[in-house]
Amino acid sequence: MTPTDQTLPAERDHHTGPLLEIRNLSVRYLTEAGEVPACDDVTLTVRRGEILGIAGESASGKSTLLTALLRLQRTPAVTSGGEVIFHRGGGRPPVDLVRLDERAMSPLRWSDLSIVMQSAMACLNPVMRLRAQFADVITLKNPTMTRGQVDERITELLRMVGIAPDYATAYPHQLSGGMRQRSLIALALACDPDLVVMDEPTTAVDVVMQRTILDQVLALQERLGFAIIMVTHDLSLLLEISDRIAIMYGGRVVEVGDAAEIYAHPRHPYTQGLRNAFPPLSEPVRRLTGIPGTPPNLLNLPVGCAFAPRCPHAQDDCLALRPELRTMPTTGAGEPGLAACLHPLDRDETRRQDEDAARPDAVAVDSEALLASTMEGAQR
Amino acid sequence: MPQWLVFLGRRLGIYTGTAVLAVVMNFMLPRLMPGDPVQDMFLRIQQATGAPPPQYLIDNIYALYGDPNRPLPLQFVDYLTQLARGDLGRSVMQYPTPVSELLAQTLPWTLGLGLITLVLAWLIGTLLGAWLGWKPSGMADKAFTPVLMFFHSIPAFWLAIMAAWFFAYRNYYFPAQGGYDAEQRNHSWANGPFLTSVVTHGTLPALVLVIVGFAGWLFSMRNMTIATTSEDYVTLARAKGLSRWVVLMRYAARNAILPNVTGLAQAVGGLLGSIVLVESVFVYPGMGNLLGNAIGQRDYPVMQAILLMTVFLTLAANFIADSIYVLLDPRTREGDA
Numbered sequence A: 001m002t003p004t005d006q007t008l009p010a011e012r013d014h015h016t017g018p019l020l021e022i023r024n025l026s027v028r029y030l031t032e033a034g035e036v037p038a039c040d041d042v043t044l045t046v047r048r049g050e051i052l053g054i055a056g057e058s059a060s061g062k063s064t065l066l067t068a069l070l071r072l073q074r075t076p077a078v079t080s081g082g083e084v085i086f087h088r089g090g091g092r093p094p095v096d097l098v099r100l101d102e103r104a105m106s107p108l109r110w111s112d113l114s115i116v117m118q119s120a121m122a123c124l125n126p127v128m129r130l131r132a133q134f135a136d137v138i139t140l141k142n143p144t145m146t147r148g149q150v151d152e153r154i155t156e157l158l159r160m161v162g163i164a165p166d167y168a169t170a171y172p173h174q175l176s177g178g179m180r181q182r183s184l185i186a187l188a189l190a191c192d193p194d195l196v197v198m199d200e201p202t203t204a205v206d207v208v209m210q211r212t213i214l215d216q217v218l219a220l221q222e223r224l225g226f227a228i229i230m231v232t233h234d235l236s237l238l239l240e241i242s243d244r245i246a247i248m249y250g251g252r253v254v255e256v257g258d259a260a261e262i263y264a265h266p267r268h269p270y271t272q273g274l275r276n277a278f279p280p281l282s283e284p285v286r287r288l289t290g291i292p293g294t295p296p297n298l299l300n301l302p303v304g305c306a307f308a309p310r311c312p313h314a315q316d317d318c319l320a321l322r323p324e325l326r327t328m329p330t331t332g333a334g335e336p337g338l339a340a341c342l343h344p345l346d347r348d349e350t351r352r353q354d355e356d357a358a359r360p361d362a363v364a365v366d367s368e369a370l371l372a373s374t375m376e377g378a379q380r
Numbered sequence B: 001m002p003q004w005l006v007f008l009g010r011r012l013g014i015y016t017g018t019a020v021l022a023v024v025m026n027f028m029l030p031r032l033m034p035g036d037p038v039q040d041m042f043l044r045i046q047q048a049t050g051a052p053p054p055q056y057l058i059d060n061i062y063a064l065y066g067d068p069n070r071p072l073p074l075q076f077v078d079y080l081t082q083l084a085r086g087d088l089g090r091s092v093m094q095y096p097t098p099v100s101e102l103l104a105q106t107l108p109w110t111l112g113l114g115l116i117t118l119v120l121a122w123l124i125g126t127l128l129g130a131w132l133g134w135k136p137s138g139m140a141d142k143a144f145t146p147v148l149m150f151f152h153s154i155p156a157f158w159l160a161i162m163a164a165w166f167f168a169y170r171n172y173y174f175p176a177q178g179g180y181d182a183e184q185r186n187h188s189w190a191n192g193p194f195l196t197s198v199v200t201h202g203t204l205p206a207l208v209l210v211i212v213g214f215a216g217w218l219f220s221m222r223n224m225t226i227a228t229t230s231e232d233y234v235t236l237a238r239a240k241g242l243s244r245w246v247v248l249m250r251y252a253a254r255n256a257i258l259p260n261v262t263g264l265a266q267a268v269g270g271l272l273g274s275i276v277l278v279e280s281v282f283v284y285p286g287m288g289n290l291l292g293n294a295i296g297q298r299d300y301p302v303m304q305a306i307l308l309m310t311v312f313l314t315l316a317a318n319f320i321a322d323s324i325y326v327l328l329d330p331r332t333r334e335g336d337a
Helices: A062-069 A130-141 A147-160 A165-169 A177-188 A207-224 A235-241 A259-264 A269-277 A316-320 A347-357 A367-379 B003-032 B037-049 B055-065 B072-084 B099-134 B139-152 B156-170 B192-229 B232-239 B244-256 B258-269 B271-281 B287-296 B300-328
Strands: A018-031 A034-047 A051-055 A077-086 A113-116 A195-199 A227-232 A244-249 A252-258
Touching: A018 A062, A018 A227, A034 A051, A034 A062, A034 A077, A034 A227, A034 A252, A051 A062, A051 A235, A062 A077, A062 A195, A062 A227, A113 A177, A113 B232, A130 A147, A130 A165, A130 A177, A147 A165, A147 A177, A177 A207, A207 A235, A227 A235, A235 A244, A235 A259, A235 A269, A244 A259, A244 A269, A252 A259, A252 A269, A259 A269, B003 B072, B003 B300, B037 B055, B099 B139, B099 B192, B099 B244, B099 B258, B099 B271, B099 B287, B099 B300, B139 B192, B156 B192, B156 B271, B192 B244, B192 B258, B192 B271, B232 B244, B244 B258, B258 B271, B258 B300, B271 B287, B271 B300, B287 B300
Parallel strands: A051 A227, A051 A244, A113 A195, A195 A227
Antiparallel strands: A018 A034, A018 A077, A244 A252
């Protein structure tokens, strides 16, 4: 799944130009208690056909970032700065999604940018048949299509995610949880978008269904070549499927890089903590450790590094200086990653720690329980 | 059998039971209450003539209103057979007019005024509510909502008196009372001047009922719209790039309107209660005014008939509401919902 993999189909090869460039994007929630900087100065790039994973704890700003990208946020959320440059296909000039008015934005919606949201039941209109929820957007984007062609397209889309076409006439409550989630994915692909934003698309389903859905998403992505921004708190899942990964903490991106590189050599102590809190999906079990403490209060962020109070490697200057993202030296084949840390982890150091953790006496721990207990302990 | 049929059948069963209970109560209640309209009538005859009513008159009245000395079960049977014939007894205050005749005279006025204003108030309230709820705490919401809260808290009779005073007595914009011009003898709908007089007479009471009524619909619609617009399926509809109108109507309002639709059907049943005082103020020839007078003069047969009608109307309206709900919300059509 890395860009250097030669066996990828042709579609995946256009990992060339950027598709979406997020530059210094800031989103604030205007509350009575003050402005909450849910996203602060976020800069990220998504290339054509690539999967960018965004991971972080709850309240790290990842979902806020997604809704701001697609201009779906509602008051009190306000995009306070930055730009989101979207490079449309077909020789059309790039546009800044932040500055586009809704009238200019709507042609881009669903034909270029679509979304799969977390709670499938809540995302489908309970009083409309599945067919109608596909048909309204397909007809809007393809006004010349006949009713028969629209139905054909819906059948094709449902088949793509393994749902029998008969279910087109069903109401959402007649579908199982997994079917709802898959139909949302089919819906997101209805107008051949260049970018599909996925906000925890598999959190609401069981692990078996999660695997089925992810495999389908990956297969479809390889076939159709759309780019994905996948947001989740499950870093090990992201490591499996993403080309590149961004880690968010306290509304800021603290580390970005190649998925393999981030997995092998996390530079930011928070990334390391996050990685060690989840069991790898396809590797020997290693000792799991939680991250002590709680996510920062965005209303009252520390002066220095937001992670410093929880960081095992924090030094005096971490509390005083806020680190900016900077390029990390790399020896691997991938391009260099970025981390916002004054004292990034040394490559050798992380390897040594990993080896320690992989000793035979390492105990497998239920990561969810561990994470939960860590959170609980911190709240007390 | 489809689930929705079972659902409606069950509701129908409940409503039938309630109707039977209402008939029994309607029979029992006046008999449990102190005071007796027939005794009242004897007293009035005695006051008017200075002598107790002669036996033939007593027999006559008993024949018309029922003999209080007959055993209760037999009285109940009499009552049921009367009801089955559509005989609701005779009015006391307008003796000896049959109650059914009084109802037939007044019902069209009340239904006309009441239904038109109810539907108008509902439409205005629901549409405005959807609009205000779409952008809560926007300019419109901030400006309108407190004003509407004020309208909502005005008692109907007070507004009716104010409206009558200002528009009918101080300025002669509208007639002060009645349902039509008394000079019009030809009460046919084809009679143009009569129809015009009906409209001018109805305007003030209608205005009052709409103004007092629409704010309630507005608030429930506004709040439901606010709740539904934060639903994920509305966000998804916006993400699809559907027009604002489609998102508002097919995704937000379509779900938000469900309580208002059932509310409307139920309000038809409660129509009479809200209209009584307004009709009284404007001396409108409707059932509300009739009921008001009947209560004042202890005209039990009229009260009973109106009570029974109200109960039946409410039950019928509720059943219609249930049926509409089944139509609008697919989830009620399923057993597992």
